[in-house]
Amino acid sequence: MALENLRNLYQQVILEHYKKPRHRGTTVLVHRQQRGHNPSCGDTIELTVQLDEDRDRIAAVKFEGEGCAIAMLSADLMADAMTGKTIDEALQMVQAFQNMMKGDGEFPREHRKLNVMQGVAQFPVRIKCATLTWHTLRAALEHQQIETADEFVSNEEID
Numbered sequence: 001m002a003l004e005n006l007r008n009l010y011q012q013v014i015l016e017h018y019k020k021p022r023h024r025g026t027t028v029l030v031h032r033q034q035r036g037h038n039p040s041c042g043d044t045i046e047l048t049v050q051l052d053e054d055r056d057r058i059a060a061v062k063f064e065g066e067g068c069a070i071a072m073l074s075a076d077l078m079a080d081a082m083t084g085k086t087i088d089e090a091l092q093m094v095q096a097f098q099n100m101m102k103g104d105g106e107f108p109r110e111h112r113k114l115n116v117m118q119g120v121a122q123f124p125v126r127i128k129c130a131t132l133t134w135h136t137l138r139a140a141l142e143h144q145q146i147e148t149a150d151e152f153v154s155n156e157e158i159d
């Protein structure tokens with residue numbers, strides 16, 4: 001993506017998703033719940049996920065938590081992108097995001113807003129801020145039981 005386009009997109013994304021997050025809060029029905037923590041920056045996040053009636057598609061994702069701008073922006077973008085995805089599609093997107101943060105690939109036009117997070121990949125210490133919410137979502141989707149809600153996942157072991 002051309003630098004000028006990326007800069008314009010970045011400003012639009014900051015306005016839409018950081019200054020006025022659309023997905024803060026908790027879902028009406030909570031089918032999955034997971035807390036995540038990024039010790040290197042101090043970001044914490046708690047995701048709630050509502051699934052559809054067949055339990056195979058994400059109806060909504062909401063987040064609560066405190067953290068730096070990158071962590072909060074990434075959480076709102078992630079929640080936006082995940083709405084309506086099947087669990088398999090969601091897990092593939094988590095992998096694609098983590099690959100992108102290692103400099104490998106980017107998202108197609110449908111999810112081009114996520115590509116603004118590529119800028120963060122230039123600052124290795126902040127990559128965990130961006131990936132925290134994705135890592136936490138994966139843990140939420142992979143755990144079948146809600147009892148894990150009191151455990152934090154940490155992304156400290158991820159490169």
Ligand code: ZN
Nearest residue numbers: 041043068129
């Ligand atoms: Zn952070």
